[in-house]
Amino acid sequence: MAAEGAEMGGSGDVVSEQETPATSEVMTTEVADAPQLVQEAAEEEESTAAAQYPTVLEEGDEEEEGELPADFDRLWRVAHENPLEFSSWTDLLQYCEQESHTTASRRALGTFLIRYPLCYGYWKKFADLEKRAGNTNRAHEVCVRGLKAIPLSVDLWIHYITLLQDTLNMNLPESTQHIRSAFESAVSAAGLDFHSDRLWEMYADWEREQSDLKAVTAIYDRVLRVPTQLYRGHFERFRAHLTAHHPQDILSTEEVGRLRAQLQQSKGGETNPEEPEEEKPPGEETPSDNTSIQDTEEDVQKMQELLLADRQKIYQQNEMEVGKRWAFEEAIKRPYFHVKPLDRAQLKAWHTYLDWEISEAEQQAQEGAVRGAEAQTSSCAGRERVLILFERCLIACALYEEFWTKYVRYLEPQSVEEARNVYRRACEVHLSHKHNMHLQWATFEERHGNITEARRVLKNLEQAMPGLAMVRLRRVGLERRTGRLDQAEELLREAVLQSKETPTLHAFYSIKLARFLLKLSKNSAKARTVLLEAIEISPDNSKLHMNLLELEVAGDPRGNGTGVQQCVSRALEAPLSPHTKLLFSQRGLQFAEDFGATVQSVLTVYDEHQKLLKELGNKKRSAENGDNDDPEKMSKLEESSAVPAPSMATPPAVPPMPMTTPPPPMMGGDMSGSHSAYGYGGWYQQQQYGGYGYQNPWNYNQYYPPS
Structure with missing residues (x-):
């Protein structure tokens, strides 16, 4: 596999080195799991180095080398204020290199490589920095840390082994063994790379030098x-x-x-196993190891x-x-890492290569099931090549979620733990700022019963990226599905409280909390209180009024008529658009029509509705006469207001169609727009009631005389 080795030239430009990685030692019998071998090789080398050398200085333990360079603080702030801006980091690193300041360079490189660990060229620079400063042990440890971060880097392995050869005392027998161990770790981790x-x-060559x-x-x-x-x-x-x-x-x-x-068989000199071997005098027996046999030049x-x-x-x-x-x-x-986007051709090339390698491995697995042990070994090698190719791909395409997801989907049916490790690498190192990957990880953990880990992933994501409503709702959903309704309610209440400074978000969470209390806690009184408090903060939010209306309508109609009419009156007094007020008035009239206790109560509601219609009619006529400053707006209002003032003319001879009353949209329906796949783009889209027939010009004069 390869990572970007961003070598800086004198002009400050980044010159990319190339190399490619791979994993796992090739064996003639059984082939082990590639990612596991990669990790084991890196950890083995780390433990070996840790046993032989003191630990490199951790962050904050640097030996001070006087004052930092003049522009260091400025460039440092720029890099931390724009952590995803790669050029700000390279500017800082180039400045430290030009100043030849060890402490500044160590601090900058250490922080940079935490954020961009696949840049193997900077690991090499870091090791060379420590070597020049006379810190050989630290140089070794830097290489080991780099190899743990990117164990598939051929260049970094070569750099590390060269460093060992230059710095170890080869007169000591353990030095030779240590280098041989490093070589074995290297070919186990990166030896299957195409390059x-x-x-x-x-x-x-090294073994040849050792004779x-x-x-x-x-x-x-x-x-x-x-x-x-x-x-x-x-x-x-x-x-x-x-x-x-x-x-x-x-x-x-x-x-x-x-x-x-x-050779003897080819010469026709095969002996008959039934004939006894000729006995020879003591001391002249043929050695069993053939070491003293004198072969002719022809042999x-x-x-x-x-x-x-x-x-x-x-x-x-x-x-x-x-x-x-x-x-x-x-x-x-x-094949190396870089923050610059890859073109479509390159992305397609990786997808095509991966798909082909997967199909090749599947074919080998099918053959292995039929042909026996030898083919089974080949099928294991085929699976390993798939894993190797994925690991290579995830260096060049480390910033692309699609490849991490593809890798997880391949691994999950075979090993949940391997898939979990891929999620961990993606979310904790390379895609820490991509919330979709974290949400997928949490879903993965919940699906496999690891609720504690799913809860941790979502909590950490919300702390890292506060303010994402979908993350809070995922946390609520997780607690609800696990039966912890009190925790789910607490999360929603906390969200409502924290969003008071953002009225639209506050209204959104209030609606979610009210629905939760109504549908799961079966407490309509608490739900009503939540919506009323939200309306006090955002009286112009029609969604709050609509959800409160649906809550009242969903109650017992025999004793809830007062609540519905109060809700309608509150909406009519609120700073809502005329069209929205008309919808509420129509809804109140329909409720009275369907569930009114007395005809007088129905007529009272009807009269109020007529007044509203007349007011809208006057506004329409004013717009038609050009008295309004914004005729286009009034024209849109007229088009959207589908209930004209009732005609006072003589009723038609043909009796009207009987008025049907459709079921009201209950609060169980999602009043906050489309939430497909937790996409909250339409949180506050205006609810349309055309599907319920409210826009038909019902002729109420057929039922009640004009007042």
Whole structure:
């Protein structure tokens, strides 16, 4: 995989280094889980370094190097005031580098790498800074911290191992073992990367310098099974390694014995197992390990040919795997991390590559279920390649939620814990400012029964990004679903109290709280109190009046007529638009029509409605005569006001259609607009009542004479 190594030139521009990562040691038998191996390799190297070196200074423990440079404070403030502005950080880092101030550079790099840990080039700068300052132990620890943050960085592993070779006392036997351990951690974590050739060759060259030719052979045996960009070069170097040495010097005793047996078989010298072996005098028995057998030059050449033919088969199989992936690899133009957006072609290239690798692994898994153990090993390797590719992708595309989500969806059916770790990396490191990813994480934890973690995720998100209504409602929903209604109510009341300075948000939360109290707590009195208090703060909010009206309508009609009419009267006195007032008046009249106890009460409501209609009619005529300063607004009002003043003419000869009374929209319906997928874009959209027939010009004169 690759991360951005942002090297700064003299002009301050960021020059990107490229490298790509991968994970997991290639084994000929069983293949382990890639992300787990990556983490284990990084943690193993961290523990090894921690045991050998003192811990690097933590934040706040820097050794002061006099006063900080003049412009440091200014650039530091700019970077912290705009933490998502990458250039403000690079300006700060470049300034510290130009000033050659160790304390300032250490403070700036440490803070920057917490926010952007995938910039492997800055980890290298940090380690070099400590090395130049004579802090070798700190330099080692910085590299280890960097490798824990980005264990798939080939360049960073090479930098760390080079640092070990330059600083360790090679006269000590433990130094050699420590470097070998670092190499093993490196190839386990990043050795399967398509561009990991330098790391493998560095490892083989180092073992050759140690005169451990058998270890060199073992390294080539592993890399010959890895699809890498320079796979052909590895095979050619293995061929040269093979022809330059006697097989007995570069192979294990078991393999040498197998080669000699093959050689004897090819010569036709296979012995009959039924014939007893000729007894020899003491001291002249054939050694069991074949170490003292003298091979002729021809025998050596034959064994080399047999060995090369065996590796040739592995090479050809690997060549096929490389060919399958070559076009996909060529399409990836930026394998390292950068805050600059990727173009669509690059995003599509990653999606296509991932989809292909997943399908390839699934096919291998199906074959493994049929063909047995050998194919099963191949299917495990296929799954590992999928994980490796995801890890590579999530460096180049670390700021894109879609790839993190794709990774989680792949891992979740196989391992909940692995999927959880992906969510943790995404939300706590790379996408801390993307609330959607946090909400997905909380849903994931709740779905798998980890309510405590889901609650923690939502609480932390709200603290990091206060004011998001959807986060508070998710917290309320979580508590409600787990049966903690008192906690859910408390969260809503807290939201109502905290939003008093924002009337629209206060009204929104008040409506949510009132609905909660009415539907779940079955306490209409408390719900009414919440809405009335909200109306005092926002008397011009029609949504509050409408929800209060629905609450009253939803009650027992035999004893709730007074509440409905009071609600209507309150709305008519409020600073609402004429059209909205007309809707409330119509609703009050319909309620009286449907549930009025006496005809006189119905007529009283009817008379009030007639007065309102006349007032609107006068305003309309005034607009038609040009007396209004805003005729366009009045024209819209006339169009939206669908109930004209009743005609005083003679009733039509044809009897009108019987007036039907539709069921009123109950408070159980969502009065706050569309909430699909918690999208609250239409919180305060005006409720339309056209679907209930209130805009039809009912002729009330058919029922009551004009007053």
